[in-house]
Amino acid sequence: MTNDELKDIWARQSEGGVILTPEKVWRLARASERFERTIFWRDAREWIATLVVEGFLFAFILSQATVHWLLVGAAILVCLPTTYATLLRRKRPDPNSYRSLTDHLRESIARVQHQIGLLGSVHWWYLAPLALSMLLVFVDRRQWERGLAHTLFFVGFGIILYAGIWKLNQHAVRTELVPRLRKLEGTLGELESDSQDS
């Protein structure tokens, strides 16, 4: 097979043109909207869950006869992770598919690196504020006075929660994000390395 024969075989293949009716386009558009709506509601659920926790905390604070500054601090700390995550999410939109391959790959790499960084530092921006807020509640409510078993349970629960969330995030980095990053970097490297050689 010569180069021309290959091109001929290629050109003669059945193109199987896409036959779209308005109804099919409408279904595709609806599926796209439904998917985006799902993403929106997933984010909204995170927010609502946080607001409920904060609501309870603030309601409890307001129900007290005196101001408990430790609890106020705990409530503020609980607000931080969600706010930070939302700001970061907005800062890095999805890569544009209509750019050139190299630009798209660079954008995709930057996005994956950003996600890896985000999950790698989850203990600073998510776990530490939560752990600190639990500690503040613990101190404010003088939980240690309820006995050693209670204290151990409280601390143990905090450690298991902390370790579980940390491990889950690092598992996602190791099994999904890092292989994806390597693949994207490899592809960009393939495209660019020969260009630089020439």
Place this chain on the structure above:
Amino acid sequence: MRNLDQSVARSDASSVFTEWLQEHGGILMKVGRAFALNHEDQRDLRQQMQLQIWRSLESYSGQAKVSTWIYRVCLNTALSWQRSEQRRRFFFAKATEADLFPNEKATPEDPRLAILYGAIQRLAPADRALVLLQLEERSYRDIAEISGLTESNVGVRLQRSRKKLAAYLPKEASV
């Protein structure tokens, strides 16, 4: 062939999308087959490409040819494609099933085409993209525009990709 203005009403987008996919649906078939190994994955990738074309439609400025633009969107989608998670499949399965590609198995194909696709699939993703564009007889200018390389680099890069492809083809075939 109609082009899409910068700002376009969604109803117009729908008819333009239909028209473009009828005209250039083959691009999705070819890219899907070159980048995904089995039928299920190929369908998944085609769904992703359709979706990306639909979502990127408003960004089309008319500067590039429609087919060039569609190739760019499809190759970008293929290069960063991952097998979809269950949830996304659930959303798009009904909307973009194989019924959009009814001619997929309508005619028996040249057995040499399967060999060619087999060789393309063994290439690295970047080589696959370039070889596809070359088999489509795209100009260096088009390939440069799609890939983001300069025209002079495209020539060098294609030569190397062709050599790699030749190595994966049976001995009687050469590129």
